[in-house]
Amino acid sequence: MSRLNMNWRPMLAVVVGCGLVGGGALSAQFEAVDAAPTARERLLKLLNAGKRVEEDGCARARAAMAKVAPLDGLSLLPPPGEEPLDFVSETDVLHYSLDIEVDLVGKWIGGSNVMTVRVVEPAVSTFEIRVSDAFALPALAVNGNAVSYSRTDSATIEVTLDRTYGVGEEFDLYIEYAGNPKNGGFGSIEFTTHNGHPIAWTLSEAWYAYTWWPAKDVNTDKATADLRFTVPTDFAVASQGLLQSITDLGNGKHQYHWKTDYQTATYLFSFAITNYTEFSDSFVYDNYTMPVDFFIFAEDDNSNNRALLGKLVPMLGVMSDLYGIYPFVNEKYGIAQFEWGGGMEHQTITSQSSFSEWLSAHELGHSWFGDMITCATWHDIWLNEGFATYSEALWMEFRNGQNQGALHSYMDGRRPRSVNGSCYVYDISSMNRIFSGDFSYRKPAWVLHGLRHVVGDDVFFDIIAAYRAKYEYGSAITDELIAVAEDVWGDDLNWFFDTWIYGIGAPEYRYAWEQNTVNGRTFVEVYLQQTQSGSYPNFPMPMDVVTRVGSAETLQVVWNDEDAEHLLFEVAEPIDGLTLDPDEWILETGKSVGTFVEGPPKIVGIRPIVNGKGNTVRVTIDFHKDVIVEAGDCSLVGDKTGPVNLTVDYRADVRCAYLLFDGALPTDSYVLVIGDSIVDVNSGQALDGELDAFRWGDTGVLPSGNGLAGGAAVLRFNAVLTKPGQGNKDRRVDALSAGRP
Numbered sequence: 001m002s003r004l005n006m007n008w009r010p011m012l013a014v015v016v017g018c019g020l021v022g023g024g025a026l027s028a029q030f031e032a033v034d035a036a037p038t039a040r041e042r043l044l045k046l047l048n049a050g051k052r053v054e055e056d057g058c059a060r061a062r063a064a065m066a067k068v069a070p071l072d073g074l075s076l077l078p079p080p081g082e083e084p085l086d087f088v089s090e091t092d093v094l095h096y097s098l099d100i101e102v103d104l105v106g107k108w109i110g111g112s113n114v115m116t117v118r119v120v121e122p123a124v125s126t127f128e129i130r131v132s133d134a135f136a137l138p139a140l141a142v143n144g145n146a147v148s149y150s151r152t153d154s155a156t157i158e159v160t161l162d163r164t165y166g167v168g169e170e171f172d173l174y175i176e177y178a179g180n181p182k183n184g185g186f187g188s189i190e191f192t193t194h195n196g197h198p199i200a201w202t203l204s205e206a207w208y209a210y211t212w213w214p215a216k217d218v219n220t221d222k223a224t225a226d227l228r229f230t231v232p233t234d235f236a237v238a239s240q241g242l243l244q245s246i247t248d249l250g251n252g253k254h255q256y257h258w259k260t261d262y263q264t265a266t267y268l269f270s271f272a273i274t275n276y277t278e279f280s281d282s283f284v285y286d287n288y289t290m291p292v293d294f295f296i297f298a299e300d301d302n303s304n305n306r307a308l309l310g311k312l313v314p315m316l317g318v319m320s321d322l323y324g325i326y327p328f329v330n331e332k333y334g335i336a337q338f339e340w341g342g343g344m345e346h347q348t349i350t351s352q353s354s355f356s357e358w359l360s361a362h363e364l365g366h367s368w369f370g371d372m373i374t375c376a377t378w379h380d381i382w383l384n385e386g387f388a389t390y391s392e393a394l395w396m397e398f399r400n401g402q403n404q405g406a407l408h409s410y411m412d413g414r415r416p417r418s419v420n421g422s423c424y425v426y427d428i429s430s431m432n433r434i435f436s437g438d439f440s441y442r443k444p445a446w447v448l449h450g451l452r453h454v455v456g457d458d459v460f461f462d463i464i465a466a467y468r469a470k471y472e473y474g475s476a477i478t479d480e481l482i483a484v485a486e487d488v489w490g491d492d493l494n495w496f497f498d499t500w501i502y503g504i505g506a507p508e509y510r511y512a513w514e515q516n517t518v519n520g521r522t523f524v525e526v527y528l529q530q531t532q533s534g535s536y537p538n539f540p541m542p543m544d545v546v547t548r549v550g551s552a553e554t555l556q557v558v559w560n561d562e563d564a565e566h567l568l569f570e571v572a573e574p575i576d577g578l579t580l581d582p583d584e585w586i587l588e589t590g591k592s593v594g595t596f597v598e599g600p601p602k603i604v605g606i607r608p609i610v611n612g613k614g615n616t617v618r619v620t621i622d623f624h625k626d627v628i629v630e631a632g633d634c635s636l637v638g639d640k641t642g643p644v645n646l647t648v649d650y651r652a653d654v655r656c657a658y659l660l661f662d663g664a665l666p667t668d669s670y671v672l673v674i675g676d677s678i679v680d681v682n683s684g685q686a687l688d689g690e691l692d693a694f695r696w697g698d699t700g701v702l703p704s705g706n707g708l709a710g711g712a713a714v715l716r717f718n719a720v721l722t723k724p725g726q727g728n729k730d731r732r733v734d735a736l737s738a739g740r741p
């Protein structure tokens with residue numbers, strides 16, 4: 001779903017801008033595809049077309065992260081008064097057969113629904129369904145036997161079945177209903193006019209299906225359907241699946257029969273009825289040919305709208321490339337115009353009030369995310385809306401071959417106005433919270449954008465493919481997506497999702513940097529702070545740092561998980577400047593340059609030095625700053641030979657400490673500890689020496705440190721004494737070919 005009146009209009013200018021930025025060179029991408037490549041091949045071709053060179057290994061190595069602190073003060077609230085039925089259910093609805101007449105002038109609905117239901121738990125003798133008390137229910141029957149019901153509330157009845165049913169048994173519940181509907185939600189059933197002509201349409205999301213038809217309304221229980229609508233002959237009906245027939249009833253009315261064999265969530269069933277102008281397009285993809293049907297108002301049938309609707313076929317192609325084949329390709333995609341300001345992703349027939357590219361892309365994206373995989377609960381609505389919103393951006397990125405500039409420009413226009421909320425909806429008592437433009441649409445789209453950069457394009461789209469493979473035509477909760485993502489990525493991602501999905505806020509960055517050249521090597525030290533509100537968590541993230549020498553740019557990826565830390569990396573030559581996350585993959589609320597603060601010394605080199613005979617005679621330790629280091633700051637202990645007497649010769653000009661021994665080290669395995677009693681000459685800060693601190697990518701263990709003062713370097717190395725006759729105690733001369741450490 002997407003509401004026009006809330007958030008979206010300002011994007012139009014950006015969209016136009018994106019189109020002008022680039023992409024011309026690759027514009028033939030879709031047309032030029034050779035004989036039936038797989039969707040995967042098409043995707044890789046798309047991705048590689050505009051790929052920037054940033055193969056830095058950051059998409060490979062990672063280590064388990066400490067989980068962020070649990071959220072305080074937030075709990076799973078019970079659903080509201082008009083909540084859907086229990087998440088866990090005794091029954092599985094297999095099929096609906098709806099047969100109703102819609103009186104657009106009298107604003108009346110009457111007819112019947114037959115629900116074919118399979119029992120999935122033992123001893124089921126009642127069946128709860130949702131149907132409004134605005135309707136009379138003149139007849140209910142189970143397998144032809146009249147049954148009674150009692151009303152639970154204004155939206156719910158409990159039917160007493162004709163007997164007790166066991167697991168695996170099925171029954172047909174026939175229910176007649178009629179009346180003038182009372183709508184709810186965002187206009188669950190509306191009878192209005194367009195240009196003087198009557199129109200009736202439905203929009204059930206989130207749980208307002210009961211206002212126009214009797215059904216079980218649980219996102220986890222999808223069903224197929226036959227949908228019959230009797231209306232005056234001057235009206236057309238748009239609904240789910242394929243049109244089976246239009247039967248003239250001879251009384252000035254005709255009956256539309258739509259049928260879908262795809263599993264459909266209750267809130268995704270719909271009708272839209274008026275004197276539509278209809279036209280069709282055709283989506284051809286691999287071996288599929290599918291109709292794309294449009295039902296629009298005659299007064300809006302103009303060349304501009306026709307051109308916009310002409311984007312749907314290429315849009316179907318791009319999204320099928322990215323997400324796998326359009327999920328309902330055996331039936332149709334369609335758009336039926338309605339009067340609610342925005343769009344609603346009714347399965348196989350989206351309702352839209354207008355036809356701008358971003359809106360069409362959003363609703364089409366829902367075919368995969370929302371329709372094919374439905375949020376199992378409304379807590380998880382971001383699984384629908386975040387992906388649909390990101391689908392807008394992906395369309396802008398890929399509509400003319402890949403154009404990352406268009407992606408970033410579009411995402412810039414999709415920044416949430418507030419980050420003071422979580423993507424996960426803890427409180428589902430409010431429709432406005434569930435469908436918060438900031439927290440359920442924009443922020444989740446940015447989270448997906450950020451995830452894509454963290455794991456890399458290939459893994460990101462592999463995650464989507466795996467998510468589809470596991471949950472297609474069903475439903476998912478947030479943790480199920482996370483589990484798929486971790487499975488594909490191969491490591492923990494809770495550090496990412498806990499903050500970005502379950503937590504509130506976003507990071508705000510302040511940074512400053514200095515560089516120094518020591519002994520011919522140049523190091524850049526970044527003082528990086530997360531300065532967001534104290535009520536927001538720290539956001540652990542790999543961060544792009546792009547350094548510049550003249551016009552040449554080099555990408556470094558640093559791991560940032562402290563509120564204030566000093567990050568150090570080596571560069572090939574002195575740099576002219578640097579920028580943090582220049583492409584803006586991370587949703588932040590600010591990124592400013594602050595004042596550089598002196599940081600702790602770090603180790604930038606550790607080398608056991610062997611002489612010409614291969615014997616270890618000293619260890620050199622390079623620091624990036626001038627330090628005070630004494631013999632007592634370091635220790636060297638052999639596993640078998642015990643502590644080694646050592647002295648330290650520190651050379652301030654090259655910031656190098658030599659650990660000297662009495663002689664060559666005996667053959668042994670040694671543990672060297674470079675202690676954090678070593679301090680910076682100027683600031684007195686303790687060595688930032690950890691060699692096992694988490695870092696992003698295959699960057700090795702140096703420079704040392706976790707970004708904070710304090711922490712010893714501990715490492716193990718082997719020494720082999722190769723001097724003839726002294727390697728062991730066997731009184732024989734040892735070979736000279738022993739391995740070097």
Ligand SMILES: [Zn+2]
Binds near residue numbers: 366385
């Ligand atoms: Zn939506």
